[in-house]
Amino acid sequence: MEQHLPYFVDIDPVAIALGPLPIIGNTLSIHWYGIMYLLAFFTFWKLAEWRAKKDPWRGWQASEVSDYLFYAILGVILGGRIGYMLFYATDQLLSEPLSLFRVWDGGMSFHGGLIGVLLVMYIYGRKTGWGFWNIADFSAPIVPLGLMFGRLGNFIGGELWGRKTDAAWGMIFPNSIESPLGTEALHQLYLTGALNAEARHPSQLYQAGLEGLLLFLILWFYSRKPRPRAAVSGMFLLGYGAFRFLVEFFRQPDVQLQFIAFDWLTMGQILSLPMVITGMILIIIAYRTDSPQIIIRR
Numbered sequence: 670m671e672q673h674l675p676y677f678v679d680i681d682p683v684a685i686a687l688g689p690l691p692i693i694g695n696t697l698s699i700h701w702y703g704i705m706y707l708l709a710f711f712t713f714w715k716l717a718e719w720r721a722k723k724d725p726w727r728g729w730q731a732s733e734v735s736d737y738l739f740y741a742i743l744g745v746i747l748g749g750r751i752g753y754m755l756f757y758a759t760d761q762l763l764s765e766p767l768s769l770f771r772v773w774d775g776g777m778s779f780h781g782g783l784i785g786v787l788l789v790m791y792i793y794g795r796k797t798g799w800g801f802w803n804i805a806d807f808s809a810p811i812v813p814l815g816l817m818f819g820r821l822g823n824f825i826g827g828e829l830w831g832r833k834t835d836a837a838w839g840m841i842f843p844n845s846i847e848s849p850l851g852t853e854a855l856h857q858l859y860l861t862g863a864l865n866a867e868a869r870h871p872s873q874l875y876q877a878g879l880e881g882l883l884l885f886l887i888l889w890f891y892s893r894k895p896r897p898r899a900a901v902s903g904m905f906l907l908g909y910g911a912f913r914f915l916v917e918f919f920r921q922p923d924v925q926l927q928f929i930a931f932d933w934l935t936m937g938q939i940l941s942l943p944m945v946i947t948g949m950i951l952i953i954i955a956y957r958t959d960s961p962q963i964i965i966r967r
Contacts, residue, residue: 675868676840677859679852682826705822709815714738716811726895727807737804740793744785752781756936757923779816779913780940802898809905810888816909817881824873831870831919839868845921872920879912897959903951910944913937 684704688696714734721729753776754762754769761768790808794801823829830842841864843852850858858864887908892901917937922928929936 673837674859674862675865677856677864678824678827678840678842678871679856680825680827701825702822705818705825709818710738710742712814712818713741713808713811716814717807720807720811728803729807737793740789741786741808744787744789745782746777746785748785748788749777749779749782752778752784756781756940779819802902806892806896806899806901809902810885810892812905813881813885813888813909817877817885820873820877820881824871824877829873830921831872831875832921833866834868834870834919836868836870838871840871841867842869845869869921870919872916875916875919876913879916880909884908884912897955899951899959900955903948903955905948906944907948907952910941910948913941914945917941 680701682700682702683698684701685699686696687699717729717734717738718731721727721731721734750769756778758768758776786808787805790804791801793799794804827842827844830840830845833839841859843855846855846864846867848855855864884905888901888905891904914937917935918933920935920937922935928934929939
């Protein structure tokens with residue numbers, strides 16, 4: 670009987686290499702992860718413009734989307750980096766404060782990015798007179814597609830893998846194996862079946878499917894007609910928090926933190942619980958106190 674071999678995830682994280690270029694004196698490498706970020710922002714931009722044109726009752730003009738998106742991108746990147754260092758690499762931040770700026774070393778946090786975007790929404794809402802909830806409810810249904818692209822970038826980069834499994838769809842991530850052997854040597858060993866016990870859940874794909882595509886579909890159809898103020902935002906917080914909490918049971922905990930409590934609770938779950946609770950509270954309050962919102966521009 671032919672032996673089943675888990676899929677060996679060995680995708681070059683560099684999508685395009687240009688050079689060497691005289692200007693920088695080195696090869697310019699464009700990584701898949703960066704491309705996924707660009708796809709995320711581009712998708713948000715175009716879908717938001719389309720929604721603004723299609724649904725005048727939302728109160729947005731298509732020309733206003735790009736202005737808001739510029740500040741939102743800053744919030745995502747700055748918040749994501751600062752959040753990662755605070756939540757997952759506190760010791761490194763305290764011992765090497767300048768490591769905060771070494772973004773090329775990797776390390777972005779969704780929860781940090783969310784906080785950054787919330788601050789942008791608040792400041793931008795006050796500056797433009799739009800109000801926080803109008804911006805949040807307009808943005809929330811489109812965000813999950815961006816999250817999906819980000820998780821696909823994690824998968825291609827062979828990072829943030831899941832826990833070990835003997836499931837038929839388990840995959841082998843070379844970076845998860847503590848070995849002096851290089852990737853090519855590990856691949857040859859893999860062909861013998863010797864690495865089958867190292868197969869892991871492709872938790873990045875679970876997250877792309879749940880926090881990304883499924884949550885996008887739920888929010889997109891839920892928000893097709895006017896809803897009470899903050900209800901759409903509450904649904905996003907509830908949905909993301911619940912899906913993230915669930916997937917954390919399959920995702921390998923961060924090596925520097927491991928389990929925070931009870932030999933199962935992870936930092937991702939701790940950060941997701943307040944999202945679930947806040948989302949539920951927002952939905953309840955929204956339906957008790959507000960009627961469906963139709964924004965009228967004057």
